[in-house]
Amino acid sequence: SEDHPPRHLEGIEEPLDAANQSLSDALRASFRILKGIMMVLVLLYLFSNVRRVDSHEQALLLRLGRLSPTVYDAGVVWALPFPIDEIVPLPTKRSNDLPIDSHTFGRRPEEVGKPLAFIARGMEGLNPALDGALLTADAGLVHTRWKVTYKFDDVRSYASRVVGRDVEAAKQLIRCLVETVGIHVAAEHTAEEMIRTRVEDVQNEMRRRINDRLDELHSGVQVTRVEMFEPTPPIPIRGAFDGTQQAENAKQKRIQDAQQQRTRMLSESAGAAFPRVIHLLDQIDKGPNDPSVELVR
Numbered sequence: 001s002e003d004h005p006p007r008h009l010e011g012i013e014e015p016l017d018a019a020n021q022s023l024s025d026a027l028r029a030s031f032r033i034l035k036g037i038m039m040v041l042v043l044l045y046l047f048s049n050v051r052r053v054d055s056h057e058q059a060l061l062l063r064l065g066r067l068s069p070t071v072y073d074a075g076v077v078w079a080l081p082f083p084i085d086e087i088v089p090l091p092t093k094r095s096n097d098l099p100i101d102s103h104t105f106g107r108r109p110e111e112v113g114k115p116l117a118f119i120a121r122g123m124e125g126l127n128p129a130l131d132g133a134l135l136t137a138d139a140g141l142v143h144t145r146w147k148v149t150y151k152f153d154d155v156r157s158y159a160s161r162v163v164g165r166d167v168e169a170a171k172q173l174i175r176c177l178v179e180t181v182g183i184h185v186a187a188e189h190t191a192e193e194m195i196r197t198r199v200e201d202v203q204n205e206m207r208r209r210i211n212d213r214l215d216e217l218h219s220g221v222q223v224t225r226v227e228m229f230e231p232t233p234p235i236p237i238r239g240a241f242d243g244t245q246q247a248e249n250a251k252q253k254r255i256q257d258a259q260q261q262r263t264r265m266l267s268e269s270a271g272a273a274f275p276r277v278i279h280l281l282d283q284i285d286k287g288p289n290d291p292s293v294e295l296v297r
Helices: 005-046 155-161 167-186 191-197 199-216 235-286 292-296
Strands: 050-053 058-063 066-072 075-078 085-090 096-100 141-152 221-232
Touching: 050 058, 050 085, 058 155, 066 155, 085 155, 096 167, 141 167, 141 191, 167 199, 167 221, 191 199, 191 221, 199 221
Parallel strands: none
Antiparallel strands: 050 075, 058 066, 058 085, 096 141, 141 221
16 A cells, blocks of 8 residues: 555545635635625615605605605605605695594495495394494484595695604594594584484584694694485484484475465465465464554454
8 A cells, every 4th residue: 555655646636626626616606696696685775765756646755764854746756775764655636535434333244235225123222342323412323424535735744743644644633533523513413414404514514623623733634525425323213213204294295285275275365465465464473462463453
């Protein structure tokens, strides 16, 4: 073994050098690829906060949580990467609709999508965890759904006053106001007024009071319309409520028919003196102390 060591070692050195060279080349190539990937990631991070603001939007910039004075209109906005900068877009140039179901009854799975007239229930009571309602001035209950149309009229006030600053924060604020204001408005109207006779007045009063609260908060949000959908008494007594209304309508019709018959009979009997006779009869109806009564006697 001592006669041939140099030759034996000489034969092993060449393949080791080739392996080392290949390994070195592979490592250099890997580092170059890794550097390229890192450069791409750095560029992507630097441009990660580029946002396009749509034509119906305006955007605000928060830098380290502080509101920037600039309001950005439609176009491309570039900002430093999050969490240094944050872009908050708001749909300021269009109206936004918000449905609110806090004051209506909970629908069962088989009732979803059905018109109100096709929903019938027994005399079971309301479940406070599922069913919402409003207490009216005549101690009645009314279920109703709302649709609120709102817009942002001052984005800087909104961003500086409202926690959250995004659209969801505005929705939550309006929903809370509708739930609170609705209780007070319903307490000043009867169930009949809420459901039939003064629906428009209720809607206008809701809008006015909600806007008053929003102005007090300097929220930068304005409600342009409030609509009530499907106002109804509790489902188990809806039939009785409708029957009362039908009876009232029948009463009013009979009164109108009687007045028309009275007018026709007086016109036929009094002739040209008909207007004077009607006037004197109206005076008599006011009571015996009216001076006009003596004229008829």
